[in-house]
Amino acid sequence: PEDRCVVLVLDKSASMSGRKIEMARASATGVIENTRPTDMLGVLTFDNSFQWAADIRRVEDGTALKKLVAGIESDGGTQIWPALAEAYSKLQPVNATYKHILLLTDGISEAGDSMKLAEQAAAERITISTVGLGRDINQPYLEKLAALANGRSYMVPDPEGLAQVVLRDVVQHT
Numbered sequence: 001p002e003d004r005c006v007v008l009v010l011d012k013s014a015s016m017s018g019r020k021i022e023m024a025r026a027s028a029t030g031v032i033e034n035t036r037p038t039d040m041l042g043v044l045t046f047d048n049s050f051q052w053a054a055d056i057r058r059v060e061d062g063t064a065l066k067k068l069v070a071g072i073e074s075d076g077g078t079q080i081w082p083a084l085a086e087a088y089s090k091l092q093p094v095n096a097t098y099k100h101i102l103l104l105t106d107g108i109s110e111a112g113d114s115m116k117l118a119e120q121a122a123a124e125r126i127t128i129s130t131v132g133l134g135r136d137i138n139q140p141y142l143e144k145l146a147a148l149a150n151g152r153s154y155m156v157p158d159p160e161g162l163a164q165v166v167l168r169d170v171v172q173h174t
Contacts, residue, residue, distance in 0.1 A: 002097035004174040005040040005056065006031065007087040011105035011133075013047040013078040020133045021074040023159045024104045027131070027166040028069045031102070034167050035059045039174075040096060043069060046083035047076025056090055080105060081112025084128070088121055098174035099126040100151070102166065107138035114141070118148035127151045127173045131166060 008031060010024050028043060035041055042056035043065070054068045084103065091099050101121070107130070121128055129151035130142040139155060146153035151173060154165045
């Protein structure tokens, strides 16, 4: 089977508090549960700055990854572009057939050089999909970013449909 590497880029800014962060954690957990032990997965969280909740690694049984995801709390501002750039730079050298970034956010952020990054990613065969969480989202930004990086863009106003959307996306892009 071909190697897959997925990086979940998870918005944990203050605007994500409550239901949105729960939705994001639940999606990340769902992705972990639907990977193969040989797949690689990383979880990058961001607010004003970014940090790896889990470095890119083989999933194995997923227990350690799920623990790390469960501990993600919301706080701070929103800077999407530096987090995307970080995910991209760490994913680039990974030796995998499919490389996919899944951005979970409400998308309220300064765009920075996101669009240029999306075009570079597409040229390197790295796909980026975006999931807009909640009702208060920057839909045009999220749609354009995904389109440029050959991914998909989804708007999920409430938690019910979220897990399905996320799993379907990862399957389609890997």
